[in-house]
Amino acid sequence: MDYKFPDNLKYTSSHEWVKIEEDIATVGITDYAQHQLGDIVFIQLPDLGTSVEKETSIGEIESVKAVGDLIMPLSGQIIGINENLADSPELVNSSPFEEGWILKVKFSNYDEVNNLLSVNKYKELVQSEEN
Amino acid sequence: MKKQEVQGVKKTPLYDIHIKLGARMVEFAGFYMPVQYESIIKEHKTVRSNAGVFDITHMGEFLFEGRDVISFLQYIMINDLNLLEPSKGQYSIMCYENGTVVDDLVYYEETPERFRMIVNASNREKDLEWLNDHIGNQDVKITNLSDERCRLAFQGPNADQLFRPLVDVDLSKINRFYFADCNLNKTPIFIARTGYTGEKGFEISFENKYAEKIWNDLTNTGASPIGLGARDSLRLEACYSLYGHEISDSITPIEAGLNWLAKPKEGIDYIGKEILLNQKSKGTERIIVGLNLIERGIIRENYKIFKDGQEIGYVTSGGYSPTLDKTIGLGLVQSQYSEVGTELEIEIRGKLLKGIIVPIPFYRNV
Numbered sequence: 458m459d460y461k462f463p464d465n466l467k468y469t470s471s472h473e474w475v476k477i478e479e480d481i482a483t484v485g486i487t488d489y490a491q492h493q494l495g496d497i498v499f500i501q502l503p504d505l506g507t508s509v510e511k512e513t514s515i516g517e518i519e520s521v522k523a524v525g526d527l528i529m530p531l532s533g534q535i536i537g538i539n540e541n542l543a544d545s546p547e548l549v550n551s552s553p554f555e556e557g558w559i560l561k562v563k564f565s566n567y568d569e570v571n572n573l574l575s576v577n578k579y580k581e582l583v584q585s586e587e588n
Numbered sequence: 589m590k591k592q593e594v595q596g597v598k599k600t601p602l603y604d605i606h607i608k609l610g611a612r613m614v615e616f617a618g619f620y621m622p623v624q625y626e627s628i629i630k631e632h633k634t635v636r637s638n639a640g641v642f643d644i645t646h647m648g649e650f651l652f653e654g655r656d657v658i659s660f661l662q663y664i665m666i667n668d669l670n671l672l673e674p675s676k677g678q679y680s681i682m683c684y685e686n687g688t689v690v691d692d693l694v695y696y697e698e699t700p701e702r703f704r705m706i707v708n709a710s711n712r713e714k715d716l717e718w719l720n721d722h723i724g725n726q727d728v729k730i731t732n733l734s735d736e737r738c739r740l741a742f743q744g745p746n747a748d749q750l751f752r753p754l755v756d757v758d759l760s761k762i763n764r765f766y767f768a769d770c771n772l773n774k775t776p777i778f779i780a781r782t783g784y785t786g787e788k789g790f791e792i793s794f795e796n797k798y799a800e801k802i803w804n805d806l807t808n809t810g811a812s813p814i815g816l817g818a819r820d821s822l823r824l825e826a827c828y829s830l831y832g833h834e835i836s837d838s839i840t841p842i843e844a845g846l847n848w849l850a851k852p853k854e855g856i857d858y859i860g861k862e863i864l865l866n867q868k869s870k871g872t873e874r875i876i877v878g879l880n881l882i883e884r885g886i887i888r889e890n891y892k893i894f895k896d897g898q899e900i901g902y903v904t905s906g907g908y909s910p911t912l913d914k915t916i917g918l919g920l921v922q923s924q925y926s927e928v929g930t931e932l933e934i935e936i937r938g939k940l941l942k943g944i945i946v947p948i949p950f951y952r953n954v
Binding site (some may be wrong): 495496497499517519521522524543547550576 | 610612624627628629630732817821884885886888908910915937
């Protein structure tokens with residue numbers, strides 16, 4: 458199966474992608490993750506302003522067949538939520554890296570950024586899960 | 589990148605076609621089956637708007653022959669075989685003595701001494717054993733045709749129109765639950781006007797060797813391949829009971845709201861009769877109801893249902909309805925809380941969300 462792996466992004470082993478712009482991280486789930494879940498029908502997200510620790514579950518992504526957790530890739534404060542997903546959760550399927558972004562986090566610990574997976578490491582991870 | 593195959597899991601004769609179509613395969617009831625080809629929602633909507641082809645070969649198919657077939661089945665089935673005639677089928681349930689369910693199924697009367705039966709995939713072996721155990725000295729011979737025949741469903745509002753040019757039988761003469769033996773592009777098939785989607789359509793069965801040809805003939809009509817994912821969401825909208833969910837070896841047909849199925853059959857004894865007729869006249873402590881969520885979220889099987897903080901039941905089936913674009917479900921609740929309009933709470937991973945009991949079915953077009 459051919460999945461998209463944009464190489465300007467960082468990744469997590471729980472299949473989130475992270476786009477770093479100064480001290481703001483945009484977070485979504487990967488093409489592989491949306492494909493595994495299938496048709497996404499509902500996304501439960503935290504409130505704006507919530508502060509969350511890295512690696513805690515901050516949301517639930519419900520597809521027709523399954524439910525997946527959205528895991529916080531970095532500690533920080535939620536400063537943006539993709540409001541379009543309330544009525545069009547399927548954007549996460551059709552455009553996981555663009556229109557289907559899920560939230561924006563203001564973070565301060567750059568060490569956590571360095572611990573995220575590179576695109577090559579993430580590709581390896583997906584390949585091993587596929588096999 | 590094929591996932592490793594597990595030993596002992598069976599493949600239907602259409603396995604290679606499913607793989608070629610890019611289906612996501614899952615193990616279900618001992619078979620590798622396609623859960624979706626592209627998208628469950630798309631496949632679901634295709635069946636509601638046009639027509640779809642389902643591989644249901646994992647289901648069981650038995651042939652019954654002998655002078656005592658009707659009296660044998662009358663004792664095991666809760667529906668009344670006196671309502672049957674040759675060329676007609678009947679939905680029924682076989683129960684344990686305590687009224688809970690062995691399986692739900694459809695049988696077809698070819699002649700009074702020859703019946704065909706289609707049973708749930710997950711109950712094939714159990715059913716066969718249960719049936720054989722009750723033959724005794726009656727003249728009944730059961731042949732298991734499951735592995736030598738292939739079964740497909742062809743369902744949707746356009747099913748008739750798309751099917752008609754392929755077969756040498758007048759489909760307009762086959763009413764709902766009736767069947768015929770005919771040829772599909774010169775290949776012999778059994779065709780019944782039955783289904784599990786809430787749409788018009790057919791279920792067919794034929795020898796394995798014709799599987800690829802018939803699959804291609806059917807998909808060439810413009811009907812799309814549909815996986816088990818949409819099969820489940822379609823049946824949930826139509827509120828057809830699913831074994832292990834709304835009916836099971838711990839739920840009776842009356843609790844599942846299938847009162848019409850448990851027939852009085854005066855002068856004929858059948859397994860579970862006393863309890864079922866008693867439940868039918870006096871009611872049951874629990875009953876299956878339809879559910880919607882008032883708040884946003886998705887409900888799924890086994891989620892607990894509460895009323896004013898007290899647990900009153902659980903979700904038997906739940907999910908997203910592509911046709912209605914909202915969350916739907918079925919739940920088994922205490923009967924005093926079963927009235928339509930009753931507000932309740934459903935626990936979704938630690939949170940209580942507001943729900944309401946609604947009339948069912950959610951959708952049917954048959």
